[in-house]
Amino acid sequence: MVANKASSIEVKKINRNVIYKFLYKHDPISIQEIAYTLNMSLPTVTQNIKELQERDLVIETGLFESTGGRKAKAIAYNSLAKYAVGLDVTRDHIGIVLIDLSGKVIKNERKQYPFVNSREYFEGIGNLVKHFIEDCKIDKSKILGVGIALPAILSADRQTVSYATVIDFKGGSVKSFSEFIPYPCALSNDANAAGLAEMWVDGNIENMAYLSLNDSVGGAIIIGKNIYPGENQRGGEFGHMTIVPNGRTCYCGQKGCVDAYCSAKILSASSNGSIAEFFRLLKLNREPHKALWEEYLTHLIVTINNLRMLYDCNVILGGYVGAYLDEYIDDIRELVARRNTFEVDGTYLHVCKYKLEATAVGAALQHVENFINNV
Numbered sequence: 001m002v003a004n005k006a007s008s009i010e011v012k013k014i015n016r017n018v019i020y021k022f023l024y025k026h027d028p029i030s031i032q033e034i035a036y037t038l039n040m041s042l043p044t045v046t047q048n049i050k051e052l053q054e055r056d057l058v059i060e061t062g063l064f065e066s067t068g069g070r071k072a073k074a075i076a077y078n079s080l081a082k083y084a085v086g087l088d089v090t091r092d093h094i095g096i097v098l099i100d101l102s103g104k105v106i107k108n109e110r111k112q113y114p115f116v117n118s119r120e121y122f123e124g125i126g127n128l129v130k131h132f133i134e135d136c137k138i139d140k141s142k143i144l145g146v147g148i149a150l151p152a153i154l155s156a157d158r159q160t161v162s163y164a165t166v167i168d169f170k171g172g173s174v175k176s177f178s179e180f181i182p183y184p185c186a187l188s189n190d191a192n193a194a195g196l197a198e199m200w201v202d203g204n205i206e207n208m209a210y211l212s213l214n215d216s217v218g219g220a221i222i223i224g225k226n227i228y229p230g231e232n233q234r235g236g237e238f239g240h241m242t243i244v245p246n247g248r249t250c251y252c253g254q255k256g257c258v259d260a261y262c263s264a265k266i267l268s269a270s271s272n273g274s275i276a277e278f279f280r281l282l283k284l285n286r287e288p289h290k291a292l293w294e295e296y297l298t299h300l301i302v303t304i305n306n307l308r309m310l311y312d313c314n315v316i317l318g319g320y321v322g323a324y325l326d327e328y329i330d331d332i333r334e335l336v337a338r339r340n341t342f343e344v345d346g347t348y349l350h351v352c353k354y355k356l357e358a359t360a361v362g363a364a365l366q367h368v369e370n371f372i373n374n375v
């Protein structure tokens with residue numbers, strides 16, 4: 001009897017979650033259609049929608065046109081019911097975003113804030129987060145948590161940092177941040193976070209190799225909508241694939257890594273550190289920018305082709321450089337196609353859709369994902 005009761009509560013919870021996730025992915029829809037599509041009874045759906053409405057997680061957005069009889073109510077999930085904050089911690093900057101449940105950026109800021117492994121730094125981050133949330137003027141109880149993306153490799157439980165050279169935080173812990181941030185905190189690898197954001201924006205993506213072309217090069221491998229972390233949390237560290245034997249020295253100490261050829265710094269070093277300025281000058285056909293770009297492309301093409309050969313799935317170009325590649329993508333596709341053994345075009349290659357703070361958004365999305373899975 002007790003077991004039966006427990007399992008009926010469990011079934012109820014599963015149904016509610018199925019309905020909520022269905023609404024999350026769909027346009028406004030009537031209760032009748034939800035019941036029909038999910039093969040549930042009308043009373044079950046009605047009862048669950050009522051409960052979700054009481055929690056403000058589901059709203060009525062209007063009425064559907066009717067061909068006769070009573071008009072059906074349009075039901076949708078409430079994207080403003082909860083929010084999450086994301087931080088993009090880099091060596092020199094901090095990016096911060098507030099997103100709603102849909103992943104839309106409500107507010108963002110980026111400022112110079114060099115990473116220092118000190119109490120003062122983490123306290124400063126805590127104050128920054130608190131002020132940022134106050135400026136957003138939303139009910140604090142609606143904040144699911146703060147996601148923190150780091151240019152570092154994390155432990156399997158994502159509580160500590162197992163490898164970091166871009167920032168001095170090896171052996172660091174989420175506790176350094178959470179001591180000063182009064183919300184649940186979760187760490188993520190920066191490129192994995194950006195990859196998650198890209199997957200979120202296009203619900204149809206199943207598999208993807210995300211190449212993050214930032215000041216350091218990283219990446220994420222997504223298989224069946226999940227990040228493949230690898231056995232040591234180093235999956236997708238594309239920046240340290242060797243593309244030139246005995247080539248340029250990488251910051252990691254090895255020679256010939258992708259990072260030494262495809263980092264955003266290779267380009268921005270010619271334009272006072274600004275990638276926007278680099279692409280402006282490139283558009284004007286200025287030298288040395290044009291020559292630098294051509295050389296950069298030869299290595300980028302090899303890297304992209306290697307990813308395609310390895311994973312046989314879409315390759316997404318992201319990071320600071322990726323955000324500027326819309327007008328070059330046709331040329332890059334043609335170049336990768338020429339190198340490809342099996343394909344005559346490069347339609348598998350795409351430019352990232354998140355141009356703004358993808359990493360911080362992805363860090364925040366961890367909390368959204370967790371929330372959605374547990375409604």
Ligand SMILES: [Zn+2]
Nearest residue numbers: 240250252257
């Ligand atoms: Zn390297």
